[in-house]
Amino acid sequence: MTExxxxxxxxxxxxxxxxxxxxxxxxxMVGLPAWPEVPDGTVDRYLESxxxxxxxxxxxxxxxxxxxxxxxxxxxxxxxxxAAVTHIGVLPTHTRRGVLSGLVRRQxxxxxxxxEVVSTLRASEAVIYGRFGYGVASHSVALDVETRxxxxxxxxxxxxxxxxxxxxxxxDVLAAIHSRHLPDRPGMIDRSEYWWNxxxxxxxxxxxxxxxxxxxEPGEENGFVRYHPxxxxxxxxxRDRTVVVDDFFAPTPDAYVGLLxxxxxxxxxxxxxxxxxxxxxxxxxxxHDARAVQVRSVSDETWLRILDLDRVLSARAYxxxxxxxxxxxxxxxxxNEGTFVISPSGAGRTSGSADLTVDVADLAAVLLxxxxxxxxxxxxxxxxxxxxxxxxxxMLFAWPCAPFAGTSF
Numbered sequence: 001m002t003e004x005x006x007x008x009x010x011x012x013x014x015x016x017x018x019x020x021x022x023x024x025x026x027x028x029m030v031g032l033p034a035w036p037e038v039p040d041g042t043v044d045r046y047l048e049s050x051x052x053x054x055x056x057x058x059x060x061x062x063x064x065x066x067x068x069x070x071x072x073x074x075x076x077x078x079x080x081x082x083a084a085v086t087h088i089g090v091l092p093t094h095t096r097r098g099v100l101s102g103l104v105r106r107q108x109x110x111x112x113x114x115x116e117v118v119s120t121l122r123a124s125e126a127v128i129y130g131r132f133g134y135g136v137a138s139h140s141v142a143l144d145v146e147t148r149x150x151x152x153x154x155x156x157x158x159x160x161x162x163x164x165x166x167x168x169x170x171x172d173v174l175a176a177i178h179s180r181h182l183p184d185r186p187g188m189i190d191r192s193e194y195w196w197n198x199x200x201x202x203x204x205x206x207x208x209x210x211x212x213x214x215x216x217e218p219g220e221e222n223g224f225v226r227y228h229p230x231x232x233x234x235x236x237x238x239r240d241r242t243v244v245v246d247d248f249f250a251p252t253p254d255a256y257v258g259l260l261x262x263x264x265x266x267x268x269x270x271x272x273x274x275x276x277x278x279x280x281x282x283x284x285x286x287x288h289d290a291r292a293v294q295v296r297s298v299s300d301e302t303w304l305r306i307l308d309l310d311r312v313l314s315a316r317a318y319x320x321x322x323x324x325x326x327x328x329x330x331x332x333x334x335x336n337e338g339t340f341v342i343s344p345s346g347a348g349r350t351s352g353s354a355d356l357t358v359d360v361a362d363l364a365a366v367l368l369x370x371x372x373x374x375x376x377x378x379x380x381x382x383x384x385x386x387x388x389x390x391x392x393x394x395m396l397f398a399w400p401c402a403p404f405a406g407t408s409f
Contacts, residue, residue, distance in 0.1 A: 007063065012064070020061050028090055036205045045193075048192070051066050067084055068409075073182070083307075085119050104129075108307065119305045122302075133305050134304065135365035137403060138186075140299050140406075142296040145272040159258030161258075162213050162262040164211065165212050170212045181251045212224060242271040244275060260286070309336040309360065321392075323342065328358060355385055373393040374390050
């Protein structure tokens with residue numbers, strides 16, 4: 001009997017299918033940490049209904065992808081409907097057979113039909129998603145702070161009170177802080193109930209110590225930090241006692257300084273390891289010795305796919321002066337193709353000739369201000385039809401702060 005060559009792709013809507021998809025994803029990823037089984041009857045707490053797709057060949061589930069609904073911040077503060085894409089996996093026995101392509105294409109069309117403006121994901125491999133129109137829109141920096149050298153400058157301001165909370169009661173407080181104080185930094189996304197439920201479930205399964213502290217008076221908290229120690233077996237004899245800062249949400253200057261002072265005041269800690277900070281994070285500038293802060297790595301963070309180009313270009317703000325016209329290509333969502341005129345007053349379609357031609361994936365890279373048109377042009381990723389257009393585009397798309405999401409999923 002000949003196997004199907006084209007996968008059947010449909011929504012998974014039973015608990016049994018969703019559990020099978022979860023197990024498939026873990027198999028595809030190979031090296032994920034071991035988590036306990038989700039209790040029976042609770043899968044809908046972690047997966048949004050109607051957003052998990054499965055690919056079947058000869059009746060067997062061989063691939064899956066899902067997403068959750070939310071909003072993403074654009075330059076200027078507009079928050080547009082957004083799909084957070086995750087759990088993309090294909091069984092190792094069925095790769096390179098069109099399964100992933102079928103899943104992603106179907107999901108993109110579904111997200112656009114839901115009136116979502118962009119989708120984003122965190123890529124396990126860097127060479128996969130560009131062909132589906134995703135571009136790297138933000139980066140994340142991992143930093144180590146050597147506490148012995150990390151003396152704050154005297155002009156660093158004071159801050160409000162910080163207090164410890166205990167799990168599991170802390171989760172609801174953290175979710176409320178995040179939703180009330182989501183900043184206007186481009187790339188920030190809200191955290192859905194499914195995201196919080198997943199973090200709570202994973203944390204509840206761990207036996208290692210974890211801690212959480214919040215900044216601000218009770219009921220008026222405006223920031224938090226979640227952290228944990230590593231290599232605790234040798235904690236009292238080690239000269240490299242490290243605390244990993246898993247989640248540093250400090251959207252205001254006073255919350256940032258207050259939570260930092262708290263972390264620096266922890267006893268028996270030689271190194272604070274921040275797993276994710278923006279590329280323009282001020283941390284080194286706060287210390288007498290800037291070399292107390294060392295960069296461990298810089299990684300791509302947000303892979304962004306524009307689903308509705310008309311809406312996203314109209315929703316974001318522009319700076320500088322001048323006007324530029326962009327011709328766009330998009331082979332998966334041809335509705336996005338056309339020529340757009342961009343100026344400080346906004347964006348819209350035009351019948352005029354283009355100054356620059358760009359693919360939707362490369363436009364995604366500059367959408368939040370995370371890279372420059374000049375850099376794209378130098379790499380041959382933009383076709384330039386008018387001298388000086390790249391400089392004008394850079395002024396229009398530039399933004400004062402670097403894009404950053406700060407939320408993994």
